[in-house]
Amino acid sequence: MNAQQLKDIAPVADQTLDKKRRGRAADIDRRRYTINDVARMAGVSKKTVSRVINESPFVKEETRKAVLEIIRETGYAPDPQARGLAFRRSFLVGLIYDNPNPQHTVSHQQGILDALQGSGFELVVRPIDRTSPKRLDEMRAFIERQKLFGVVLPSPVSEDEALVALLKELDCRYVRIASVPMDEAAQMVVSHDGRGAADAARHLAERGHKRIALISGPNSFRSSVERRKGFEAGLAEKGLSLDPALVKPGGYTYESGIAAARALFARKDRPTAVFCLNDEMAAGVYTAAREAGLRIPEDVSVVGVSVTTIAARLWPPMTTVRLPLRDMGRMAGEMLVPNPLREKTPDAHEVQPELIVRASTG
Amino acid sequence: MNAQQLKDIAPVADQTLDKKRRGRAADIDRRRYTINDVARMAGVSKKTVSRVINESPFVKEETRKAVLEIIRETGYAPDPQARGLAFRRSFLVGLIYDNPNPQHTVSHQQGILDALQGSGFELVVRPIDRTSPKRLDEMRAFIERQKLFGVVLPSPVSEDEALVALLKELDCRYVRIASVPMDEAAQMVVSHDGRGAADAARHLAERGHKRIALISGPNSFRSSVERRKGFEAGLAEKGLSLDPALVKPGGYTYESGIAAARALFARKDRPTAVFCLNDEMAAGVYTAAREAGLRIPEDVSVVGVSVTTIAARLWPPMTTVRLPLRDMGRMAGEMLVPNPLREKTPDAHEVQPELIVRASTG
DNA sequence: CTGAAAGCGCTTACAG
């Protein structure tokens, strides 16, 4: 934060706000209880209250109960800022993301919020440009300044090893969400995208398809690499393989799906099925098929990988590999935030993709 | 926050974390500069540094420059938690939402983040159940505990007068995003949904439609009321009116759109055009039309109001009223956070919906 | 098992 930016904040906080507050007598009555009030009311020192709050074992049961009773009566809740200042750690969890599809991020976000619900932690969202060389400096400033309790890294940010190294250096907890394990189990939520893609491959093979095309995502996305690998493995099981001429690069966007599908449909030996590494591109295949006068599924079958809700909205409804994005976010949140109320976190933090067969594969 | 919840937080922060930190010698070298360091290096008191940070006019220009120079050299940035504790106000902006469509929220969120970029403020996201009687207590606890700098309220949360009253009581800044003005201009971003709906009505009238149906949103959403009113006003201009038999209640969801459209298409005198108060429901109309063997736009025209990207993905691409959700979020963020770098905020914080004519209206 | 002192990194209130 530079001086200019500091200026931006000050005037309001310094002048408007506090003058306003000072002028309100209600503030005094409404003052929230502090640790001092609780200590006084319970007849103990504030350190003892602090011990009760922090679950220290070194408090006599009787004392503990008395303090807890006062806390209940007063509705006292410790100030997270004061606690954070003393702890040198805030009670904020960060979501650091950079995904071409906002729906992908928002699903994770919902899951994280599910996990944080009632935990006393709040979620701070923070977009990042993974291609920017300045991203590391920005992240360092962000994490140091906010003293984040921990962060969740959805793909493809989860694949940024330089960022992960920085988090370790800053002693900041993190959980990576990715298609394959790429860190210790305690820091990973794994979605096994490849398995879902393999299911899709078997499904198409079983429907008798031989000439199968694939529209990939960006190579810089591990999900794209894994989905493709899984798809090829699934085909191989059925004695099939991917014709390199029928593999088109995409960018995980609707437009890139249209462009890739146009190229495929312009071929004399056009494919009878197209597997798209996400659903936005698959929606583009629908559009290109319509332009080319091809019927789905009669002339061409289409399968996608769902990161949005579009599959069921298209006509005919599209067969897709569903990724439980919200569940993944929830797991990540649960791993990050301590919560004895929950049963022990499972050993394996992973989810399984699910093939949902709809009308687009006849 | 009750005692049980407090427990949840403590163990890690108290034990794991600090033991870890204590063991790392690097912490000492890496310690960030504090206001005391800057004061010492600049040969002034920390209060003077504080004045510079807070843009106080009572600092000699020479002193100010010297302090600023040290700040630049050291890369010093004040600790938001410490500042927050002293200010009794954090540097966090809250996004409090409850919308059936996550895409709607995420678009606002992107806009707010655009505005907060580089401001030193961070965005905390917080879902709320607007129908829950406990929501006010939860919000009070949330806002008091976090001492939020301000909050953004998208619709329909923006229409919750009890919540707004609470915010005023807590002296918490807010900006309401809504379809019509419902507060002082400084607290409003207005989207004039009705105007967009009127455009849609004129458009359909000009194409010669007479039997026009409408699928509404929940009556508890002001946006639904306003869009309908605007649509009726647009029709009236053209000498048309809405046949009550052709008005079906919807819930802003895909499924509710299907159900409403089935009822409409089952009529002998089925409508030649359907206006849906959002695009998710309009996608449902597409599905119902296909089930009924009706062609769009030959047999029936469809118009929606866009809160997602689906309109352009459907076939045929759908005519919609576009709401600039991201812009609305950005305006709200800019209104909330002081930033002298920006030119003065405009007098009117409003946006105009835009009718985007695509193939679904022939 | 409990507490008084010092400190986290800032700001306010008061002097000068």
Add this chain to the structure above:
DNA sequence: CTGAAAGCGCTTACAG
């Protein structure tokens, strides 16, 4: 225009 003292609401480090 500048600073020393006290305070924000918590915790750590040290005694007992």
